[in-house]
Amino acid sequence: MTILHVFFRRQGWLGTIALLLVVLVLAVVILGPFLAPQSPTDSVDDVFALPAPGEWLGSDVLGRDVLSRVLSGGWRFLTMAAIATILGVGVGSLLGVTAALRGGVLDEMIMRLADVALAFPQLILALLFMSFAGSSLSLVVLVIAVVHMPQVARTLRAAALKVVDEDYVRYSRSIGLPQWRILLLDILPNVRTTLLVESGLRLTFSIALIASLNYLSFGAQPPSADWGLMIHENQIGIESNPWPVIAPVVLIALLSIGINILSDRLSRGAKPRLAASEPDDAA
Amino acid sequence: MTMSDVNSTVQAHAGIVVEDLQVVTAQGAAPIVRGISFAVTPGSILGLVGESGSGKTTAGLALLAHARPGLKIAAGRVSIGGVSMLNLSARELRTMRGREITYVPQDPATALHPGLRLRTQLAECLRNPADATDERLHRLLEDVGLPDPARILSAFPHELSGGQQQRIAIAMAFAPQPQAILMDEPTTALDVTTQTRVLHLVRAMAQQHRTAIVYVSHDLAVVAALADQVAVMYAGEIVEAGTAAQVLERRLHPYTGALLRAVPDPDQALVLKGLSGHAPDPAHRPPGCAFAARCDLAEDACRLAPPADLVAEPGHVVRCRRMGQTAISRPQAMAQPILSQPQAAPLLTLSGLGAWHGRQVLHDIAIDIAGGRCTAVVGESGSGKTTLARCIAGLHAHWTGDIRLNGAPLRPSAGQRSREQLRRIQYVFQNPYASLNPRQTIGQSLLVAGRHLRGSKAISRSEILAALASVGLPHRAADAFPGQLSGGQRQRAAIARGLICQPDLLVCDEITSALDVSIQATIVELLLRLQQQRGLSMLFVAHNIGLVRSIAQDIIVLQAGRIVESGPTQVVLSAPKAKETARLMQDAPRFAAGLQVAPARHIAPMVV
Numbered sequence: 099m100t101i102l103h104v105f106f107r108r109q110g111w112l113g114t115i116a117l118l119l120v121v122l123v124l125a126v127v128i129l130g131p132f133l134a135p136q137s138p139t140d141s142v143d144d145v146f147a148l149p150a151p152g153e154w155l156g157s158d159v160l161g162r163d164v165l166s167r168v169l170s171g172g173w174r175f176l177t178m179a180a181i182a183t184i185l186g187v188g189v190g191s192l193l194g195v196t197a198a199l200r201g202g203v204l205d206e207m208i209m210r211l212a213d214v215a216l217a218f219p220q221l222i223l224a225l226l227f228m229s230f231a232g233s234s235l236s237l238v239v240l241v242i243a244v245v246h247m248p249q250v251a252r253t254l255r256a257a258a259l260k261v262v263d264e265d266y267v268r269y270s271r272s273i274g275l276p277q278w279r280i281l282l283l284d285i286l287p288n289v290r291t292t293l294l295v296e297s298g299l300r301l302t303f304s305i306a307l308i309a310s311l312n313y314l315s316f317g318a319q320p321p322s323a324d325w326g327l328m329i330h331e332n333q334i335g336i337e338s339n340p341w342p343v344i345a346p347v348v349l350i351a352l353l354s355i356g357i358n359i360l361s362d363r364l365s366r367g368a369k370p371r372l373a374a375s376e377p378d379d380a381a
Numbered sequence: 382m383t384m385s386d387v388n389s390t391v392q393a394h395a396g397i398v399v400e401d402l403q404v405v406t407a408q409g410a411a412p413i414v415r416g417i418s419f420a421v422t423p424g425s426i427l428g429l430v431g432e433s434g435s436g437k438t439t440a441g442l443a444l445l446a447h448a449r450p451g452l453k454i455a456a457g458r459v460s461i462g463g464v465s466m467l468n469l470s471a472r473e474l475r476t477m478r479g480r481e482i483t484y485v486p487q488d489p490a491t492a493l494h495p496g497l498r499l500r501t502q503l504a505e506c507l508r509n510p511a512d513a514t515d516e517r518l519h520r521l522l523e524d525v526g527l528p529d530p531a532r533i534l535s536a537f538p539h540e541l542s543g544g545q546q547q548r549i550a551i552a553m554a555f556a557p558q559p560q561a562i563l564m565d566e567p568t569t570a571l572d573v574t575t576q577t578r579v580l581h582l583v584r585a586m587a588q589q590h591r592t593a594i595v596y597v598s599h600d601l602a603v604v605a606a607l608a609d610q611v612a613v614m615y616a617g618e619i620v621e622a623g624t625a626a627q628v629l630e631r632r633l634h635p636y637t638g639a640l641l642r643a644v645p646d647p648d649q650a651l652v653l654k655g656l657s658g659h660a661p662d663p664a665h666r667p668p669g670c671a672f673a674a675r676c677d678l679a680e681d682a683c684r685l686a687p688p689a690d691l692v693a694e695p696g697h698v699v700r701c702r703r704m705g706q707t708a709i710s711r712p713q714a715m716a717q718p719i720l721s722q723p724q725a726a727p728l729l730t731l732s733g734l735g736a737w738h739g740r741q742v743l744h745d746i747a748i749d750i751a752g753g754r755c756t757a758v759v760g761e762s763g764s765g766k767t768t769l770a771r772c773i774a775g776l777h778a779h780w781t782g783d784i785r786l787n788g789a790p791l792r793p794s795a796g797q798r799s800r801e802q803l804r805r806i807q808y809v810f811q812n813p814y815a816s817l818n819p820r821q822t823i824g825q826s827l828l829v830a831g832r833h834l835r836g837s838k839a840i841s842r843s844e845i846l847a848a849l850a851s852v853g854l855p856h857r858a859a860d861a862f863p864g865q866l867s868g869g870q871r872q873r874a875a876i877a878r879g880l881i882c883q884p885d886l887l888v889c890d891e892i893t894s895a896l897d898v899s900i901q902a903t904i905v906e907l908l909l910r911l912q913q914q915r916g917l918s919m920l921f922v923a924h925n926i927g928l929v930r931s932i933a934q935d936i937i938v939l940q941a942g943r944i945v946e947s948g949p950t951q952v953v954l955s956a957p958k959a960k961e962t963a964r965l966m967q968d969a970p971r972f973a974a975g976l977q978v979a980p981a982r983h984i985a986p987m988v989v
Contacts, residue, residue: 283818
């Protein structure tokens with residue numbers, strides 16, 4: 099309670115609600131498989147049966163228990179999104195910050211490549227990769243990471259360009275500090291606000307992209323329980339029992355909203371202290 | 382109040398009247414500005430002087446009935462041309478601001494809209510923008526001495542120099558023929574020559590248009606040259622006020638005296654005395670006199686009860702119990718500085734140095750920098766002095782010619798030089814707010830620099846603390862982030878970062894120009910001490926001739942990238958041979974050698 103209380107004081111009610119949303123969805127994702135009342139892959143009822151005691155969200159296109167599928171279908175989905183984000187933001191920001199620091203030909207090369215990649219809509223680009231490289235889960239992760247890289251690189255380059263021109267970077271250059279140390283000591287810590295916001299944003303994009311790819315039958319394959327796949331499979335029965343579609347949609351939406359607000363809030367709190375609560379100005 | 386009421390009362394009480402103004406923090410109700418009162422009649426200029434944090438800008442902005450976020454105007458009266466500003470509606474305020482009272486901010490580059498042509502921006506400032514005929518706008522520009530108005534009107538702000546931009550800002554302030562203008566350090570960013578022109582301009586415009594002006598500044602020399610009246614602020618209060626001659630000549634408050642002892646003089650080398658300690662935090666002001674803790678004359682009674690205003694002579698008010706007993710301590714002329722003998726071989730030799738920033742900015746520079754001496758580089762902005770410093774430090778690689786350190790040639794960029802060479806030349810930047818990594822503690826910054834240049838095992842914690850102590854910073858500064866330190870403390874930390882590398886040459890690029898005069902004086906004291914104790918050589922880039930005179934043994938005068946004069950500072954500045962040197966001397970603001978203030982006019986009695 100005290101941690102939540104401190105958090106509330108620093109981030110306000112909006113930040114606290116966002117935190118609770120994220121924790122709630124994460125709890126469903128992580129604890130869900132253990133709480134599922136039925137097997138997520140066995141048919142237990144008629145097709146598209148409405149909610150009833152014991153089957154609180156009814157059944158889906160193959161008569162499987164929706165609640166069990168929702169509870170089981172989140173962790174792989176979210177793990178994929180997280181890995182894709184870490185990979186995409188990690189490599190993308192390194193490329194962007196390096197481009198800003200080194201400038202010249204390297205900068206041009208990285209950024210023009212990024213421009214080419216940015217010319218394609220994200221989803222089209224992902225589909226393009228997958229259509230000639232197959233659709234295994236690890237490939238989905240890789241493709242999403244690659245799709246993120248150019249945009250992350252561009253954003254981080256812009257943030258780093260401001261820092262590169264600061265006198266403290268100039269000082270580090272004047273003492274001949276190697277580029278990688280300047281990058282690690284001077285640049286990255288001072289673009290971490292941007293990095294934080296970008297990570298949150300990219301995580302929600304990853305979630306949306308994976309859901310979209312699943313929906314388009316890439317990535318997770320039937321009969322595995324997966325939120326994106328569930329939306330796809332069950333849309334034909336939305337008039338009989340909407341829950342197999344609504345439940346994953348709501349969970350994805352809540353998580354995205356929560357992550358976005360949270361990263362925005364945290365980035366505001368992460369500004370370096372500027373107020374001069376000064377010790378003695380000894381002469 | 383309707384606009385017709387506003388118009389009818391305008392004539393009655395012209396000028397600015399401020400009574401018992403109180404500005405507090407919105408949350409804690411700690412007073413930032415405490416009960417200040419002053420009056421400025423049309424055509425005269427009040428200089429509101431104080432160090433950063435004294436509340437001078439907050440008090441100034443209250444003239445526009447504005448308080449920056451987090452503050453609010455709690456009590457008092459502000460009257461502009463007879464209109465009481467503090468109880469107007471938002472709509473009535475808008476009609477006052479920009480018409481009856483206008484504002485010239487410190488930095489013209491950020492005050493002008495970068496995407497609009499100046500014609501549009503200037504026209505917006507007229508009382509009735511529809512009146513903006515070319516003829517009218519041309520006259521505005523001619524008033525501020527800008528040539529070729531047709532070209533300027535169709536230009537964007539970035540096409541003008543800083544001085545020209547500031548003139549535009551001044552033209553905009555005078556355009557609606559306001560009753561009053563607030564100027565917030567409008568010449569701080571300008572070089573001395575431009576500054577002198579702008580000050581003359583403000584003076585002339587104030588009289589011509591009969592405008593009451595409040596000029597906020599930390600620069601006493603500027604205020605001495607410009608203002609009819611001066612009010613000195615400390616810890617949110619006016620501690621001394623009167624005509625410029627009264628305040629600056631008699632300097633009856635000990636704080637005024639201390640400030641003036643910190644001001645350098647272009648005509649003689651002075652021993653600059655900084656003011657130790659700092660002003661009390663607004664939330665923890667003592668019950669007695671706020672200055673008592675730093676005052677040499679303070680006695681017990683000063684600490685118990687706040688001092689009352691004493692009238693020294695008509696119009697001259699001093700808030701100090703010991704006013705009668707304060708001996709005016711004049712700044713001391715420097716005794717012949719003890720110089721280390723120049724070594725047989727110079728430390729740094731430059732010959733045939735040319736440098737390029739797109740075009741050539743330095744031409745054929747040849748100088749010797751002797752060991753153990755401080756060599757100043759002066760010149761107006763754009764003369765290439767910073768480029769010269771950066772070529773030496775390896776921060777500007779586009780140069781040709783020869784730079785030798787103890788006879789060994791230096792490569793153009795820092796990355797190509799040996800660690801030993803890099804260690805021996807350390808650079809201190811102009812802006813202490815940008816030169817320290819905000820995400821590293823001061824201790825970490827020192828550690829990174831020291832370990833890189835002196836070996837990974839070389840620097841211990843105690844050595845870091847010793848380096849901080851040698852620049853007068855307490856031990857706890859090692860664990861502080863730059864954001865927790867004041868500007869003066871940050872600049873000390875930046876100097877400590879250079880010292881820990883054990884350099885032979887410290888390159889100081891305008892290192893005091895972002896600081897208050899009293900802080901500047903403490904930095905100068907520090908550098909002189911380091912020079913004597915360690916035999917440190919310095920290259921001191923500056924635009925302030927007075928400052929140079931008090932610190933440097935040798936001087937180099939640059940003009941348009943060429944050396945026009947060089948030699949021992951006292952010789953060069955006492956008898957300038959080059960026209961540029963004479964001009965820099967002439968334009969340097971000064972008051973110790975006789976006030977430049979014209980006889981006081983339009984003096985309003987101070988509201989006490």
